[in-house]
Amino acid sequence: MATMTAPPSDKAEIVDIKYPYKEIVERCSPAGRYIDAQTDVDSPWVPFGPNAAIKHLAFDVRRNLYSNILWVKSPGVIGTHFHRGTITMVCLEGSVRYLEYDWVASPGGLILEVPGESHTLVTEHPEGCKLFGWMEGPIDFYDGDANLVETVDVFWMINHYETHCRDHQMKINPKLYL
Template sequence: MNEITPANQFIPEHYDVIREFGTKDRHVGDDETPWIPYVAEGAFWKPLRFDLASGRVWAMLWVQGPGIIGRHQHHGSVVGFVVEGSWYYKEYDWVATPGSMISEAPGGIHTLVTDHPTGMKSLFVTEGVMEFFGDDGGYAGSQSMFWNIDEYVKHCRKHNLKINEKLFY
């Protein structure tokens, strides 16, 4: 491990406090967490971080082919970054393609659609609760960071996989 020492770098004034009490740097490899079935056929998610202080979830979303993630509303902010394929919200007039960054304010209601032949993979950072609505417009359920944690833990236990404790901080 590369420690900061007077011989190789400037030492910040509060380095000892940061080293003792600060959050440690982490690396989560692609093979350290599984893809978990999500809310629609052919859709999966992979947790990357559960931020226990803010309620933020960092996760990859993978829709394996053309598909739809149901109509939903976020009660916190969302940031997305497209890695592969493309997708759009049925309610908007733009298409997110590789390299696109999406920023969503709390309150919007939308339906994620991919009609790309190979689907899409995107990184999402979500805060707060997300509510889903059925085809009739009625409430169909909600997800929070705790829902995500529960789904991850249940999946790991069901498949006898090690729970990656590096995801929780």
């Protein structure tokens, strides 16, 4: 069996693909976009408790899907939470683990979380951690006595971002909305 490789391309230019629904896509699609995650130009860091912040990157209300970077600034905990959807994260900086597992994520590591599981996120790294993630569906947060404290979903995240922007006289970025 032959090993599959990427098809060769001899042109460093736009190639006009003959797609029969191209006009419909152009009319109906929110289109591709670039969000600068390295600066605050497209999205600011929004506080998420005393030791954490979130940089919102995308909101999709049709699928209850949201993307962000979670920054835990120093050793700390993001309390126990229960997933009702799938979570895909990549550790960008520092390290992080869940009390419920025996692994530690380091930069470049992929974290997959499935519906129906609860986790307690901990970073013991001196500089904390940054996690890039796509979250789908609600996440229920609990206190130490297993009492529901807050349910976070795409609408909570939009409110989190927009409230911060309004409170700090910042423009709400339409590129974040899919």
